[in-house]
Amino acid sequence: MSAVSNIYPTAALQAVDAAHHIHPFTDTKALNEEGTRIITHADGVWLTDSNGNRILDGMAGLWCVQVGHGRQEIADAVHKQMSELSYYNTFFKTSHPPVIALSEKLAELAPAHMNRVFYCSSGSEANDTVFRMVRHYWDQMGQPDKKVIIGRWNGYHGSTLAGTSLGGMKGMHEQGDLPVPGVRHIDQPYWYGEGGDMSPEDFGIHVARTLEKAIDEIGEDKVAAFIAEPIQGAGGVIIPPETYWPEVKRILSERNILFVADEVICGFGRLGTWFGSDYYGLEPDLMPIAKGLTSGYLPMGGVMVSDRVAEGLINKGGEFYHGYTYSGHPACAAAALANLEIIQREKLVERVRDDIGPYLQKSWTALGDHPLVGEARMTGLMGAMELVPEKGNRQKAFADKGSVGTLCRDISFQNGMVMRAVGDSMIISPPLVLSHEEADQLVTIARKTLDETYTELKRIGTL
Numbered sequence: 335m336s337a338v339s340n341i342y343p344t345a346a347l348q349a350v351d352a353a354h355h356i357h358p359f360t361d362t363k364a365l366n367e368e369g370t371r372i373i374t375h376a377d378g379v380w381l382t383d384s385n386g387n388r389i390l391d392g393m394a395g396l397w398c399v400q401v402g403h404g405r406q407e408i409a410d411a412v413h414k415q416m417s418e419l420s421y422y423n424t425f426f427k428t429s430h431p432p433v434i435a436l437s438e439k440l441a442e443l444a445p446a447h448m449n450r451v452f453y454c455s456s457g458s459e460a461n462d463t464v465f466r467m468v469r470h471y472w473d474q475m476g477q478p479d480k481k482v483i484i485g486r487w488n489g490y491h492g493s494t495l496a497g498t499s500l501g502g503m504k505g506m507h508e509q510g511d512l513p514v515p516g517v518r519h520i521d522q523p524y525w526y527g528e529g530g531d532m533s534p535e536d537f538g539i540h541v542a543r544t545l546e547k548a549i550d551e552i553g554e555d556k557v558a559a560f561i562a563e564p565i566q567g568a569g570g571v572i573i574p575p576e577t578y579w580p581e582v583k584r585i586l587s588e589r590n591i592l593f594v595a596d597e598v599i600c601g602f603g604r605l606g607t608w609f610g611s612d613y614y615g616l617e618p619d620l621m622p623i624a625k626g627l628t629s630g631y632l633p634m635g636g637v638m639v640s641d642r643v644a645e646g647l648i649n650k651g652g653e654f655y656h657g658y659t660y661s662g663h664p665a666c667a668a669a670a671l672a673n674l675e676i677i678q679r680e681k682l683v684e685r686v687r688d689d690i691g692p693y694l695q696k697s698w699t700a701l702g703d704h705p706l707v708g709e710a711r712m713t714g715l716m717g718a719m720e721l722v723p724e725k726g727n728r729q730k731a732f733a734d735k736g737s738v739g740t741l742c743r744d745i746s747f748q749n750g751m752v753m754r755a756v757g758d759s760m761i762i763s764p765p766l767v768l769s770h771e772e773a774d775q776l777v778t779i780a781r782k783t784l785d786e787t788y789t790e791l792k793r794i795g796t797l
Contacts, residue, residue, distance in 0.1 A: 455633045
């Protein structure tokens with residue numbers, strides 16, 4: 335059986351997949367009974383499955399395919415690099431041209447105070463690196479008691495041991511007795527679901543001050559860092575109130591604590607800026623990156639390191655006992671360089687800010703008038719819709735949390751679009767190359783999906 339071509343019927347492919355493949359974040363028993371969806375081709379913002387169905391990729395793969403599928407010049411860059419140097423490690427006092435060039439490029443694109451990068455293969459590995467780097471930094475600075483890292487409930491920082499611990503997904507914590515010691519979680523800036531009777535403005539300040547309270551309770555001398563996504567992605571596209579980040583910045587500016595801005599999803603143009611930190615005017619000490627770095631063409635991640643932290647790590651001397659076999663992999667670096675060149679040449683960051691972002695935001699937020707939608711929100715090309723049983727009542731949710739979202743997601747697939755469900759929120763994050771016509775198709779399919787979900791919920795008595 336070929337590993338790269340669809341020469342067998344879908345049922346045969348599904349059977350082999352079920353026999354040998356354990357999928358991530360999946361009830362494997364249930365999936366094997368249903369059968370996997372087999373994607374065989376992709377071009378631009380469109381996927382094609384093994385039955386010939388064309389599907390709009392409303393999630394850019396997994397938040398990552400910024401430049402769209404099928405960009406030949408990335409494949410060519412990887413082929414050229416692999417023909418010259420397919421692999422060598424960056425241990426043992428060694429480097430190579432593509433990782434050197436990529437490091438220079440990332441220093442050019444990142445906030446001005448960030449000029450170094452440590453490489454890995456994913457966002458999860460980047461956050462494992464953050465966990466160790468933060469603690470090592472404070473050891474180097476002669477403050478070894480500063481070990482506690484504060485994260486947020488419902489934040490997502492990957493599924494490795496440290497990444498899961500830093501994140502605030504309680505279901506993940508229940509598997510494996512996590513989080514590891516030394517991690518504390520505070521409230522998320524989720525006004526729609528948790529803001530109560532407060533205005534968004536008041537709630538933003540209130541929830542930011544839970545960070546201040548946690549620091550005071552733990553003791554500033556014991557807190558190493560605060561980690562957060564500029565906009566929470568996997569948690570449901572939680573866009574914080576405008577008052578939130580300025581208050582967090584005030585709190586951190588008054589304390590000697592590192593700030594980690596997890597840019598794995600928000601980075602590389604998703605919000606109409608190179609990084610979410612640019613969008614919100616943040617000044618992080620560390621920035622985990624991945625996903626849009628290569629547009630998902632090859633696995634690569636990293637941690638952008640501020641001059642302050644680099645000075646503590648490097649100038650103090652000594653070895654940092656951390657690294658990966660594929661840190662700075664030459665073929666992945668070549669893919670990243672080609673990808674970033676496309677983003678710059680086609681001005682995709684500016685396009686999200688000035689063109690396709692505002693265009694899609696207008697029609698997406700208009701879906702908020704649907705009787706099944708409590709709120710439709712979007713920043714850049716990152717949006718969500720809250721599905722609710724009673725429009726106008728933010729306190730009331732569906733009894734079986736997630737079942738309506740799953741139904742809506744499945745109907746969306748049937749209608750020809752990937753739209754992800756997080757609980758009963760529907761989220762999208764399309765490629766940055768989405769055209770106006772494709773944006774119109776996206777919204778048309780989303781509205782059709784909402785109508786059919788609403789009708790089905792009426793039929794089964796949920797509404």
